[in-house]
Amino acid sequence: MSLIDVRNVSFSYTRQRKTLHDVSLTLEKGRNLGIVGESGSGKTTLLRILLGLNRPTTGDVSFEGKRLDPRNREFMRRFRCGVQAVFQDPYSSLDPRQRVFDIIAEPLRSLGIEGDRRTAVMQAMSAVGLTADAAERYPHEFSGGQRQRIAIARAIVSRPDVILADEVVSALDLSTRIRIVELLKDLSQTTTFVLVSHDLSLVSSLCEDVIILERGHIVESGKTRDILANPSHAYTRTLLASIPRMPV
Ligand SMILES: Nc1ncnc2c1ncn2[C@@H]1O[C@H](COP(=O)(O)OP(=O)(O)OP(=O)(O)O)[C@@H](O)[C@H]1O
Numbered sequence: 001m002s003l004i005d006v007r008n009v010s011f012s013y014t015r016q017r018k019t020l021h022d023v024s025l026t027l028e029k030g031r032n033l034g035i036v037g038e039s040g041s042g043k044t045t046l047l048r049i050l051l052g053l054n055r056p057t058t059g060d061v062s063f064e065g066k067r068l069d070p071r072n073r074e075f076m077r078r079f080r081c082g083v084q085a086v087f088q089d090p091y092s093s094l095d096p097r098q099r100v101f102d103i104i105a106e107p108l109r110s111l112g113i114e115g116d117r118r119t120a121v122m123q124a125m126s127a128v129g130l131t132a133d134a135a136e137r138y139p140h141e142f143s144g145g146q147r148q149r150i151a152i153a154r155a156i157v158s159r160p161d162v163i164l165a166d167e168v169v170s171a172l173d174l175s176t177r178i179r180i181v182e183l184l185k186d187l188s189q190t191t192t193f194v195l196v197s198h199d200l201s202l203v204s205s206l207c208e209d210v211i212i213l214e215r216g217h218i219v220e221s222g223k224t225r226d227i228l229a230n231p232s233h234a235y236t237r238t239l240l241a242s243i244p245r246m247p248v
Pocket residue numbers: 013014019037038039040041042043044045046198
């Protein structure tokens with residue numbers, strides 16, 4: 001089943017220059033998708049399109065087979081429950097004035113999800129390996145890896161079908177990074193990830209499918225295994241050669 005479909009999307013921030021050129025992709029349930037490309041290739045821009053934060057200049061985005069339409073408020077609410085995000089920087093993505101409990105509960109509040117919020121927050125914390133006492137503390141009391149766990153707990157608390165993750169481990173040291181990658185692997189059993197990274201080795205350990213972006217164009221897409229074994233595009237070969245292999 002396809003969760004998200006992007007059809008022929010182009011996007012420009014300014015009149016002079018296109019950032020994304022005729023991008024199409026399908027996110028299948030249960031198949032993590034990696035988006036790889038160098039800095040400035042348009043990865044975050046594409047992720048913001050998938051989140052509905054950037055509206056495509058042309059083309060469209062569908063969720064569960066239906067086009068995103070800001071006028072259809074009930075559908076957009078379902079979409080926002082179903083698609084959550086984790087951003088790159090665990091230091092700036094958490095409000096320093098809020099307790100961890102309130103940070104993680106935020107999607108439940110903003111999406112108006114009824115039910116036992118304390119239980120939902122505690123389950124999310126336990127799923128990411130945070131102990132219950134963390135709930136009453138503030139983000140500055142945690143390390144980078146723990147903060148990223150808090151951000152991941154916030155993303156899973158509404159039990160989304162999809163999590164969009166933008167360079168989630170790039171700010172972390174190697175051992176923390178390995179533990180977070182293990183956590184993402186566990187969570188992929190119930191949630192489908194879109195993982196943005198400049199690191200092909202990370203993508204190959206987590207994602208069944210991959211697209212390679214170069215200056216806003218998809219230059220290669222398909223099964224990660226096939227593309228890594230047999231990159232058909234010169235740019236992919238350059239990326240493969242330039243990235244040190246990490247033991248994850
Ligand atoms: N708000 C903005 N206004 C104008 N141009 C922007 C804006 N955000 C990004 N861009 C430009 O769009 C292009 C793609 O940027 P984007 O952030 O999507 O790249 P990226 O692949 O995520 O890069 P990185 O790996 O460095 O995070 C870049 O040329 C960037 O300068």
